[in-house]
Amino acid sequence: MLSCVQLFFSLALCTLTAAAIAETERHSRPNVILLLGDGMDQQQLTIARNYLVGSDGMLVMDQLQSLSSVRVQTVAPTRPGRSVYVADSANTATTLATGIVTSKGRIAMDYRGTGELPTIVELARRAGYRTGIVTTSSVTDATAAAFATHSVHRKCEGPMDLPAAVDWYGAKIDCTAQAIERGGPGSIAHQLSSAGLEVLLGGGRRYFEQAAYGGEKRPLETALEHGYFVATDSDSLAEAPLQRPLLGLFAAVDMPVMWQGQSQRKAEAVTHSTASLAATSFPCVANPEAAAGPSLKTMTDKALAVLGRDPQQGFFLLVESASIDKQSHARNPCGHIGEVGQLEQALGSALDFAKQQPNTLILVTADHGHAAQIIPDRRSFSFGDKAFHSPGAVARVQTPEGSVMMINYATSVADDELHTGTNVPLLAEGPGADTIPAYLTQADIYRLMVRFLNLQ
């Protein structure tokens, strides 16, 4: 155990490093790296922590300078003052990207879906910063889309969706007004292909290859006209030149997740009579479909190489681990644990980068809460004649430290679990991170980034 005096001396060395870093800062513009775990609330983080590092371990996230609690805000589409207590990824990403609270499904549009809201990517570009988006979902999915495009609804992803989009309940959405031949900005894929991002990596090839709605070019053709180098696998991503704008489309829609349950097991519904089924535990194993990559870390490394090659320019980069949410929807614990693991690795890359360019603010947050909960593990689901199993679906996951974690999904009897309304965490590292208040809103995160980049 070091004494307080020894500690002070050791910390002085850290401070010296900081002084050297300050010298570099005088000749560099600021960078913001925003890492977003979709659906990554405190339950999700704890589930992942228990598995990835065990009861005595700390995640990379746990070692950041500051933690805040972030209020998630949503309003009704008809009445802006009416609070809606559970969000979706579109309205929350809109708030993070624009500072404005809106209604579910909107992509950088106001609550009625009539007014476009300027995004931080647009403001940063205008101020001469490089910009990039990296995600494990389709790049046209809600989170990525809200940072660089505008759409009345998140489902207007590709040209074919404009006349044919439907919402979660099968109701038709009319996106035809935003079609290019009607003078609109086009589908989300079309807008992304000409948004001027230096880096755009993820899934979503399908939307970029779709035949256009009214005879105009496919989004991929537009991207090529704008000078993009197009990568389609790990090899072509590695070969991509740093000097050209880079579009990577590594899956038809979402990229495969890193992990799955052994024998592809997910949570299973429990009843008094099927207790034995759910009572068997299983570990997580690698998903062979993800072996070819690229991983979120590989994409992040490439993005940082492209965006950060010239410290005088500065950049804004969004890195999203999207399938934490999607795998919690699907009651797949190993799926979402592995995707928190991907975000951890990408954060490691961000922290390494910040050692080279210390004028980098790293923020890690989530858009909304999710269904999964850790509940007490019980091998039997009844005691005497009394049943006390979950009314939903549960998985008993074997953790590497030799215990069993029971995860409960019980927000809906349908195939799809629901988001929850909890506050989400914000973790921060970099200049000024220690001055971020303990409580803020998602709109405050937007303001914080805008101020750091001196955009307003």
Add this chain to the structure above:
Amino acid sequence: MLSCVQLFFSLALCTLTAAAIAETERHSRPNVILLLGDGMDQQQLTIARNYLVGSDGMLVMDQLQSLSSVRVQTVAPTRPGRSVYVADSANTATTLATGIVTSKGRIAMDYRGTGELPTIVELARRAGYRTGIVTTSSVTDATAAAFATHSVHRKCEGPMDLPAAVDWYGAKIDCTAQAIERGGPGSIAHQLSSAGLEVLLGGGRRYFEQAAYGGEKRPLETALEHGYFVATDSDSLAEAPLQRPLLGLFAAVDMPVMWQGQSQRKAEAVTHSTASLAATSFPCVANPEAAAGPSLKTMTDKALAVLGRDPQQGFFLLVESASIDKQSHARNPCGHIGEVGQLEQALGSALDFAKQQPNTLILVTADHGHAAQIIPDRRSFSFGDKAFHSPGAVARVQTPEGSVMMINYATSVADDELHTGTNVPLLAEGPGADTIPAYLTQADIYRLMVRFLNLQ
């Protein structure tokens, strides 16, 4: 080799100590006020925030200096290295009070239930500090008990329990070895009556009035012998002199909660055919049983008047809002919202006190997570022929700002909802609060308090 982050954490503890020492030199000893919301995780806080202050409001807790994420740790009773991922209030209070991780049900005892662990109340008393405990549950309940007594199991509350205690599943617990006539320390009530606390306020009169197990005195007689003034209602609490040790027993077991649902409605199970029942919303109303008081704030004010009357002495005070947990177990949203409200008011008193005695460290935390979740509000629970209601019980609570918050309880088909395994928040205000790291364990909270009071 410690990393810079680890160094920073270690030095933060030095800084806390140094701050406390500096103040002591100015003739005031440090005070610690630990406020505990039982079961108060981020979902619980968000539920309460939405109701108490609305979408744009901030709780008193939200305005504190620092927020940390706290790891909750539990081990199996037979194998100390085996992690258990969901805790109870006994083992977590033991860790907060002693710095040692233990097994479920233990009251300041090691994981096997054989070794007593010294508590912060005992250490503080030995160092000349005043000590106090205030709770809305029976003062013999797990949280309060673990700070000042030792018991193999939390259920050994009164003399009559020693031969007759049963655990949650009806299994017999043998506490007879701790009976006074067998040379043991007695039931939890007996130990509390002679623990030397200057203030002990809450419910639990039943346990203090029980006829003794082996012919020894009732706990209440022991308390009177130790010079306690005994208050039994708001009036006698107000009249209690500041110079005498104060025991307040305001209910037979737990104190009544502040709020209830209109028409005493709680969450209701939903099925496809009963959707209409759960689809009606209700507001929270005052619980008439709680009108006579005292409230948690009133008890806290009195405790601070007794403990803080002489700044040269310093004190440790635990203030627990216990029924956040109990009302979430019972699927009563208005119940737990009102009890977060009680903790808010008590925190207000603590902050006011700290203005008079600034060498006061105020910590607000929780022991473990709980079942309640905010899920999307849907008036209908099916769309076409597809059902998507919760498999558990839901309540649609009308919020004062004019919206509806749907709360889901779905961890068990039995009468009683379960704890969950999420990390919990720590909020802090006072000297050194801004140096508390963003991530720590419950044992770290113990160490932080011990260092602030300069007890080791």
